[in-house]
Each structure stands twice: as structure tokens, then as C-alpha cells.
Amino acid sequence: MPTNTSEICNYDFSLSEPKWQKLWDDAKTFKSEFNASKPKCYVLEMFMYPSGKVHIGHVRNYTLGDIVARFQRARGYAVLHPVGWDAFGLPAENAALKNKSHPKKWTRENIAAMKSQIKTLGFSYDWSREFATCDPQYYQFQQKLFLAMYEKGLIYRKESEVNWDPVDQCVLANEQVIDGRGWRSGALVEKRKLPQWFMKITNYAEELLNDLEKLDGWPEKVRLMQKNWIGKSEGCTIKFKTTSRTHEYLDVFTTRPDTIFGATFLALSPNHPISISLAKNDPQIAAFLEEHKKGCVAEEFIEKQEKYGIATGIEVQHPFLDKKLPVYIANFVLMNYGTGAIFATPAHDERDYAFAIKYGLPIIQTVSSDGPLPYTGDGTLINSEFLNGMDTTVAKREIVDKLCKMGAGERKIFYKLRDWGISRQRYWGCPIPVVHCKKCGVVPLRTEDLPIPLPDDVEFDKQGNPLDHHPTWRHTSCPLCRGEATRETDTLDTFVDSSWYFLRFCVDDPANPDLLFPRDITSWMPVDQYIGGIEHAILHLLYARFFTGALADCGFIKIREPFKNLFTQGMVCSVTYQRKNGEWLFPNEVRRNSNGEFETIDDGEEIIVGRIEKMSKSKKNVVDPDEIIKNYGADTLRLFIVSDTPPEKDFYWSDEGLIGCWRFINRLWRLLLSAKSCGICAAECSDQINVDILGHDVLETYKSFQRTIKNITVALESRSMNLAVAHLRDCVNYLYARGDDFEKNKAVFSVIFRDFIVLLSPIAPHICEESWSMLGFEKFVSNSSWPTYDEKYLVASAITLPVQVNGKLRGSVIISAQEIPEIVFEKALALEGVRKAIGDLSIKNKIYVEGKIVNFVAV
RNA sequence: GCCCGUGUGGCGGAAUGGUAGACGCAGCAGACUUAAAAUCUGCAGCCUUUUUUGGGCGUGGGGGUUCGAGUCCCUCCACGGGCACCA
Numbered sequence: 001m002p003t004n005t006s007e008i009c010n011y012d013f014s015l016s017e018p019k020w021q022k023l024w025d026d027a028k029t030f031k032s033e034f035n036a037s038k039p040k041c042y043v044l045e046m047f048m049y050p051s052g053k054v055h056i057g058h059v060r061n062y063t064l065g066d067i068v069a070r071f072q073r074a075r076g077y078a079v080l081h082p083v084g085w086d087a088f089g090l091p092a093e094n095a096a097l098k099n100k101s102h103p104k105k106w107t108r109e110n111i112a113a114m115k116s117q118i119k120t121l122g123f124s125y126d127w128s129r130e131f132a133t134c135d136p137q138y139y140q141f142q143q144k145l146f147l148a149m150y151e152k153g154l155i156y157r158k159e160s161e162v163n164w165d166p167v168d169q170c171v172l173a174n175e176q177v178i179d180g181r182g183w184r185s186g187a188l189v190e191k192r193k194l195p196q197w198f199m200k201i202t203n204y205a206e207e208l209l210n211d212l213e214k215l216d217g218w219p220e221k222v223r224l225m226q227k228n229w230i231g232k233s234e235g236c237t238i239k240f241k242t243t244s245r246t247h248e249y250l251d252v253f254t255t256r257p258d259t260i261f262g263a264t265f266l267a268l269s270p271n272h273p274i275s276i277s278l279a280k281n282d283p284q285i286a287a288f289l290e291e292h293k294k295g296c297v298a299e300e301f302i303e304k305q306e307k308y309g310i311a312t313g314i315e316v317q318h319p320f321l322d323k324k325l326p327v328y329i330a331n332f333v334l335m336n337y338g339t340g341a342i343f344a345t346p347a348h349d350e351r352d353y354a355f356a357i358k359y360g361l362p363i364i365q366t367v368s369s370d371g372p373l374p375y376t377g378d379g380t381l382i383n384s385e386f387l388n389g390m391d392t393t394v395a396k397r398e399i400v401d402k403l404c405k406m407g408a409g410e411r412k413i414f415y416k417l418r419d420w421g422i423s424r425q426r427y428w429g430c431p432i433p434v435v436h437c438k439k440c441g442v443v444p445l446r447t448e449d450l451p452i453p454l455p456d457d458v459e460f461d462k463q464g465n466p467l468d469h470h471p472t473w474r475h476t477s478c479p480l481c482r483g484e485a486t487r488e489t490d491t492l493d494t495f496v497d498s499s500w501y502f503l504r505f506c507v508d509d510p511a512n513p514d515l516l517f518p519r520d521i522t523s524w525m526p527v528d529q530y531i532g533g534i535e536h537a538i539l540h541l542l543y544a545r546f547f548t549g550a551l552a553d554c555g556f557i558k559i560r561e562p563f564k565n566l567f568t569q570g571m572v573c574s575v576t577y578q579r580k581n582g583e584w585l586f587p588n589e590v591r592r593n594s595n596g597e598f599e600t601i602d603d604g605e606e607i608i609v610g611r612i613e614k615m616s617k618s619k620k621n622v623v624d625p626d627e628i629i630k631n632y633g634a635d636t637l638r639l640f641i642v643s644d645t646p647p648e649k650d651f652y653w654s655d656e657g658l659i660g661c662w663r664f665i666n667r668l669w670r671l672l673l674s675a676k677s678c679g680i681c682a683a684e685c686s687d688q689i690n691v692d693i694l695g696h697d698v699l700e701t702y703k704s705f706q707r708t709i710k711n712i713t714v715a716l717e718s719r720s721m722n723l724a725v726a727h728l729r730d731c732v733n734y735l736y737a738r739g740d741d742f743e744k745n746k747a748v749f750s751v752i753f754r755d756f757i758v759l760l761s762p763i764a765p766h767i768c769e770e771s772w773s774m775l776g777f778e779k780f781v782s783n784s785s786w787p788t789y790d791e792k793y794l795v796a797s798a799i800t801l802p803v804q805v806n807g808k809l810r811g812s813v814i815i816s817a818q819e820i821p822e823i824v825f826e827k828a829l830a831l832e833g834v835r836k837a838i839g840d841l842s843i844k845n846k847i848y849v850e851g852k853i854v855n856f857v858a859v
Numbered sequence: 860g861c862c863c864g865u866g867u868g869g870c871g872g873a874a875u876g877g878u879a880g881a882c883g884c885a886g887c888a889g890a891c892u893u894a895a896a897a898u899c900u901g902c903a904g905c906c907u908u909u910u911u912u913g914g915g916c917g918u919g920g921g922g923g924u925u926c927g928a929g930u931c932c933c934u935c936c937a938c939g940g941g942c943a944c945c946a
Contacts, residue, residue, distance in 0.1 A: 220863085221941085224862075224863060228863095228941075229941095235946080252946080253946065254946060255945095267946090307944080333946080334944075334945065334946085336945090337946075338946060342946045349946070350860080351946080352946085414945075416942095534940085643871085644872060645871060646872080649872095656885065657884055659884090660883060664883090666897095667898090722872075722883095723882085726873075728882095729883070802878040804877085804878085807925095807926065833913095845926060847926050847927080849927095852878095856926085
């Protein structure tokens with residue numbers, strides 16, 4: 001890759017790009033203004049965590065958003081396109097520890113550094129709305145929202161078994177535990193009991209699930225992932241009478257009440273109250289529970305657990321048969337789902353089957369099937385008394401009705417979704433506005449006591465939460481009794497910060513200390529186009545949906561769904577290089593030797609060229625956006641990042657591809673220079689082009705360009721940026737070949753060039769401004785309107801029609817658009833290839849699809 | 860295990876059931892140049908001496924629907940992702 005591009009550079013981006021960025025800034029070009037006479041369009045990219053450096057993944061995300069924002073602006077929308085920082089979080093604390101610095105300092109410096117990087121990409125942001133979630137002006141409102149939701153009963157505190165990350169010394173939400181490990185540290189998560197703050201997201205399970213159907217602007221995949229995560233199952237509880245003296249009844253939950261006659265035993269979770277109470281008097285059960293507890297933490301049990309259990313000696317009465325069923329404690333029954341107890345039907349459930357085989361329990365088939373047991377599908381009931389002969393769906397309804405009438409069961413719905421644990425035992429987050437009073441207990445602060453600022457003077461030399469060690473901050477008075485009280489030292493999960501930032505962006509002046517959500521907020525909401533990575537499909541997007549509904553219920557806002565359209569872009573990937581000893585290498589430490597093999601530059605060691613993987617620092621397969629911008633300019637990078645690969649798919653970085661885009665930018669510049677020297681300019685433009693007097697060739701060019709306008713418009717509407725780029729390239733190639741016509745048809749080509757510049761401007765805005773100005777157009781191309789096209793010019797006068805015989809291509813004829821079928825067939829039959837293919841066969845059928853194809857069926 | 864998605868040249872990828880491979884990368888040839896780079900102009904799925912304006916094959920495999928299938932249906936395979944004892 002040439003690093004010194006000055007010699008081959010005929011378009012000087014290094015002058016042009018900063019110039020236009022400054023002019024846009026000075027003119028406040030991208031300041032969003034709500035305008036009731038225009039349709040609104042809120043374009044938002046998931047805001048950035050200030051890690052310190054912008055990476056290519058950011059560039060892809062924000063370029064996609066900027067193209068949408070600029071395109072919609074040109075099409076006449078009032079566009080809101082804000083930018084901000086997701087600035088609280090653990091890495092700031094870790095970095096502070098490492099560098100003996102302060103999280104605030106680290107965060108602020110990173111924001112400053114990343115902001116200057118982002119600015120060099122020329123995004124059309126309204127910077128006046130910028131904020132960071134660690135701004136007291138932002139989090140004070142979050143504290144206010146907390147109090148309102150607390151009052152509404154949507155937040156509660158509970159002693160709870162939590163996911164404890166032993167490395168980060170922090171509690172994790174269920175969503176942050178991946179394969180039993182912390183999502184950030186990768187450490188094996190332990191179970192601990194701690195008092196925790198929760199948000200009642202489960203109150204919204206049904207709404208969050210049902211509204212997914214309305215979100216037709218979301219990828220099906222994301223909706224499905226959320227649906228599975230919410231995990232609704234409909235069924236019923238059944239009350240079994242037991243032989244135990246201490247526990248008269250045992251409630252179980254099932255989605256298959258139809259299989260009740262196949263029940264041969266019951267199973268309790270080891271954490272079930274009955275299990276625990278039995279353990280007090282039964283050392284064997286106590287030992288079993290202890291062993292299970294240990295097993296839960298060990299890795300191999302998370303991977304693949306064998307089913308095992310222990311008999312309790314208790315039996316229950318079958319609700320319909322004169323029969324007693326034994327009760328077991330089984331490791332595969334979860335306490336935090338359903339009632340923590342099940343009835344087992346080995347014939348129709350894989351887990352029950354495995355358990356029954358292991359402990360020699362009976363297996364009774366109650367749904368007929370051709371295949372082997374266990375059979376979990378639907379079918380006709382057998383061995384089931386009054387249900388015999390019914391279909392499973394009918395039988396379900398019938399049996400539940402009967403249980404309800406008997407008072408032995410009720411219809412019930414359970415969800416996999418759990419309440420959201422929002423407590424974090426960490427310093428760098430939003431303080432929870434609550435105090436602990438010896439007399440009054442947990443007391444929320446009053447709104448007038450806000451904000452509770454995070455103290456700056458903390459020390460990180462001790463284990464755990466620095467707020468706990470602060471000499472004064474904790475000590476305060478109780479808002480109720482004025483007595484001595486201590487502040488809550490847990491801070492809020494940073495996912496709370498990102499659950500409503502999109503609402504705050506709607507506020508004209510985010511630094512305004514008084515207004516939370518002024519009246520114009522609902523004018524901008526919902527977000528019309530949200531863009532971000534698929535990795536947030538569940539966590540962030542589910543929390544944000546919940547928060548929006550909850551804030552509506554608290555009376556703050558009127559909308560319930562925050563994101564109308566969602567686009568999830570793919571990852572940016574690149575090849576990896578490794579030494580034989582496994583050490584990763586940067587691309588610039590590697591070269592190809594004369595045999596075409598890869599070797600290190602410094603010692604010539606042979607290199608393993610690894611898989612193409614997501615760019616990451618640890619694998620060293622990263623490219624630095626700063627370097628690219630320095631050598632090729634922002635327009636080249638923006639163009640490249642949306643070329644070729646559809647935005648939802650993974651993008652494979654290649655230096656050659658980047659250089660191809662660089663060549664395109666320069667080729668375009670040469671085209672514009674030659675156009676200018678032919679007299680193409682603003683003054684020659686006329687919106688009244690008389691198409692009727694154009695010569696044949698120019699008319700064809702004009703029509704072809706009309707199609708280009710349509711193609712690019714359609715491509716950008718459907719977010720197919722790669723297709724838009726292909727059509728732009730096509731158009732440049734086409735115009736290049738018609739250079740000789742420019743001078744003779746200045747009016748037509750001036751209009752074409754003007755419109756072309758607008759078409760390219762969302763993707764490569766700087767060179768477009770430069771050429772806009774060079775050709776004498778006024779103001780900014782960034783402020784001009786999107787070109788329109790007329791469908792009537794899209795119809796070609798002559799069509800090349802493919803001709804098939806028995807579905808195989810045998811030639812083609814040129815016909816006029818309105819040709820009658822008889823003439824078309826006549827012309828087609830005259831083709832030598834067609835005659836040859838038909839030969840001695842007789843024509844059975846003739847098909848002519850207007851303007852598309854001719855097919856002769858011959859046998 | 861369950862659910863979802865994807866499979867097209869050397870590569871990234873185009874294609875409302877209607878000429879498969881647009882556009883680009885890499886490649887090849889020519890022009891310009893002392894030369895190289897850059898640039899410009901062409902060629903380019905595979906097989907096949909009917910010197911080719913011919914023929915055959917071709918969108919993961921097999922089958923089906925259709926005048927016609929990359930596209931729709933069935934089935935198998937491979938890869939990727941999500942969930943994972945959720946009763």
C-alpha cells in the first residue's frame with residue numbers, strides 16, 4: 001500500500017476535507033430544527049463507549065447512519081442526527097487503577113480524542129446536542145426517572161441470588177452472563193446472595209412480546225431473538241395432594257397437561273422449599289443438596305449435566321387415578337422457573353425419560369406415535385381415560401377445564417424473562433438516589449434533593465467499591481426522620497444510561513438544567529432509523545423498549561416503542577497472521593516472499609495465515625482509521641466501507657479494495673475537471689430541458705441518467721449502500737465514455753453533473769462539496785435537494801428480447817416496446833439459431849412475456 | 860439438542876419466476892513511457908480445435924412444480940449465529 005500518496009494525488013483531500021468540515025460547522029449546516037411543515041426523520045447510531053480510539057467498526061456504523069441522514073435531509077426531511085457518549089462503565093475504573101489516574105479524567109480525555117477522530121470523517125451530526133452519560137446534567141435526570149419509577153412500583157430491592165463476577169468484583173445481569181461467564185471479564189460466574197435493586201421488566205413481558213409483531217421495521221432475526229429471550233409458555237399449574245405432614249399440597253407447572261395420565265413421578269428443584277425443609281432432618285438429602293450446589297459452579301456441569309436425583313419418600317395422589325406417584329428431588333428442575341416442581345411424563349419428555357431410565361421408573365405412553373420414545377410431538381391420546389381419541393390440542397383444553405372445575409389447577413403463563421438487576425458495586429456509574437436509615441429503612445430521596453453527584457475524591461487502592469470507603473460521601477440524613485442515614489453506594493448498570501439517551505437527544509439544549517423532556521420531544525420520537533451491531537439484539541434493545549414503556553406509564557412521554565426501524569450492521573473482519581509459536585502479528589509486520597509465501601519482515605520466519613476474523617486488538621488484525629484518512633482521505637474510507645458488501649453482512653477488509661476506491665475518487669475528479677474544461681457549470685443548468693429536441697445519443701444519455709437516479713434512490717431507500725455504489729460507478733464509467741458530447745450539450749450535461757454530485761454526496765460529501773463549488777454552484781451540496789426522475793424516460797424505445805427454445809437461449813431480437821406478439825414471434829422464428837434448435841420438431845406452444853422473453857416449446 | 864440464517868467465478872458480491880455472474884478486487888492483453896508506477900482501451904465462469912457469431916456444463920447435493928427455477932416446494936449436506944435442562 002503506498003503510504004505517500006502526494007505524487008499520485010490529483011484531488012487534494014488533505015486540503016479539501018478539513019476546509020469543508022469547517023465551513024459546515026461555521027454555517028451550522030447540520031443543526032436540527034424541528035419544522036412542522038416538513039416530515040421528520042430521527043437517524044441514530046448506537047452511541048459510542050469512549051474506549052479511547054475510534055475503530056473501523058465505528059466507521060462502518062456511523063458512515064451508514066450518515067448516509068441515511070444526508071439522504072433523508074436531501075429528500076426534504078427535517079433530520080435529527082445527534083451524537084453522544086456512553087461514558088460510565090467499568091473499563092474507566094480498570095484503566096484508572098492501571099494508570100493511577102481518575103476514571104473521569106480517563107473518560108474525558110478519551111472523549112476528546114475520539115471526538116477529534118470522528119470529526120475528520122465529516123459526519124452530519126448536530127454537535128450542539130452532544131452529551132456524555134457521565135455529565136451530572138444527564139445523570140441527575142436519570143436519578144429523577146429512578147425515583148418516578150420507584151414510586152410507580154417498577155423498582156424494588158430484594159435479597160437475591162446474583163451472578164457474581166469474581167474478577168470484576170461485581171454483580172452481573174442475566175443478560176451479561178454468557179455461557180456461565182462474565183461478558184467482560186470472561187471469569188466463571190459465582191452465585192451469591194446480596195440485596196439488590198431490580199427493575200420490574202417482567203411486568204412488561206407481555207407487551208414487549210406482543211409489540212414485536214408491530215416492529216416490522218426490525219430485522220426478523222432480532223425480533224425472534226427477543227421473543228425467545230422473553231420465552232413465553234402457556235400452560236397450567238396442577239395442585240397435587242401429598243402424603244407429607246408438613247406440606248399438604250405441591251404445585252407444579254406444565255405446558256403439557258394433556259399428558260397427565262402418563263405421569264409416573266414428580267420432581268422438585270434442589271432449591272425448592274420442600275427440598276430444603278426435608279434436608280433438615282435427612283442427612284442423605286442434605287448431602288445431595290450440598291453436592292448439587294457445588295456442581296452448579298463447576299464448569300463441566302454447565303457444559304453437560306447428567307440427570308440425577310434422590311427420592312424423598314413423599315408421594316402424591318394422581319388427580320384422576322387411584323394411584324400414588326413418588327416425589328424425587330432432581331438436579332434438572334430449576335427453581336426460578338414455573339413453580340420449581342414438575343410432574344414427569346417419561347414417554348413424552350427427553351429429560352423425564354433419561355431420569356426414568358436411570359432410576360427404573362415406569363414409562364406410560366399417552367400420545368400415539370410411529371417413532372421411538374420419548375415422543376414430544378402432537379398426536380392422538382391413548383391410555384388416557386376420558387381423553388382417549390382426542391387430539392393433543394383438544395385434550396389440553398379439556399383437561400385444564402376439568403382441573404379448574406375441580407379446584408386442582410389453573411391456567412397460567414410463565415416467562416423466561418427475569419427482572420433486571422440494576423445494582424453495580426462500582427464507583428464509575430450513576431449513584432442510586434436512595435438512603436438507608438436505621439429507623440425508616442430504605443428511603444428514596446425527594447426530587448428536590450437531586451442531583452446526588454458522584455464524588456471526585458475517591459481512592460482505588462482497596463478491593464471493592466470505592467464509594468464504600470469514602471470518608472464523608474455516604475453519611476447523610478434521612479429525608480423522612482432527619483436522623484442519621486447512609487447513602488446507597490451501589491451505582492446503576494450502564495445499560496440504564498443507554499436506555500433513554502435517545503430521548504434526551506430530542507432536547508434542544510441538553511445542558512439545560514431544568515427541563516427533562518420539553519414538549520418537542522415527542523415530535524422527534526420515535527427514532528426513525530436506528531443503526532448498530534447485532535450484539536445488542538437482546539440487552540440494550542430490550543431494556544430500551546422496556547424503559548420507554550415504563551416512562552410512558554410514569555407520564556413522561558407518550559410513545560411506547562422507541563425504535564421504528566432498526567438496522568443491524570455486520571462486523572468488520574480481516575485476515576490474521578501468526579508466528580508458529582502463536583504470537584499474533586500486525587499486517588505491516590508481514591510480507592510475501594518470492595515464493596508467494598508469507599513471512600515476517602524482521603527475521604523472515606514463515607507465517608501462518610489464519611482465519612478471517614473480527615478485527616480486534618488482541619489478534620492484531622486491525623487497521624487504524626486515522627492512518628487511512630491521512631493517506632487516502634475520509635471520502636475514500638467512507639466509500640470503501642459501504643462498497644461491495646451489503647451492510648448487514650460481515651465486511652472483509654482488503655487494502656486492494658481500499659485503493660480501488662481511492663482510484664475511483666480520483667477518476668471521478670478527472671471526469672469533473674474535464675467536464676469543467678468543456679464548459680459544464682452551474683450557469684448552463686436549466687430545469688426546462690426540452691427532451692424532444694435532443695439528438696439520439698444525448699437523449700439516450702439523458703434517459704440512462706434518469707435510470708441512474710432511480711437506481712440510486714431505490715438502493716438508498718432499501719439501505720443497499722453497496723448497490724448505490726455500483727450504480728454510481730456505472731454512471732461514472734458511462735459519462736467517461738461520453739466526454740466528447742459534453743461541449744455540444746452543455747445544458748444537459750450540466751444538469752446531469754449537478755444531479756450526479758447530489759447523488760454521491762451522502763457517501764462522499766467532501767469531494768462533492770469541492771466539485772459543487774468548482775462548477776459554480778452556490779451554498780452547499782449538503783443543503784440541496786435530491787434529484788427526481790420521470791418514469792416515462794425509463795422506458796426504452798427498443799428492447800433486446802431474448803429468445804428461447806424449450807427454455808434454452810438461442811438468440812435475441814430487437815423490437816420496439818409496443819410490438820404485437822405476432823410480429824415478435826415472426827422475427828424470433830426468423831433467427832437462425834432458433835430455426836436450428838427447432839429443427840424437425842413441431843412447435844407446441846409459443847410464449848411471449850411482454851418486454852421480457854420469448855420461449856418456443858417444441859416437441 | 861432446539862430455533863434461525865447462509866451457500867452463486869480466484870475473491871467481495873448483482874439478478875420483481877424471464878439473457879446468471881451487474882459493479883468492484885485480483886488477473887491477462889494492448890496503448891502511453893527508455894522503463895516502472897499511474898492512466899487510458901480491451902478481454903475475462905468452466906469445458907470443448909466444428910478457429911468459436913458453434914456445442915455442452917454451470918448458482919452446495921438429490922428430487923419436484925413450471926413453457927421457463929439462483930429465486931417456489933420437499934429432502935439431504937456444509938458453514939455461521941442465537942438459545943440451551945425453561946417443564
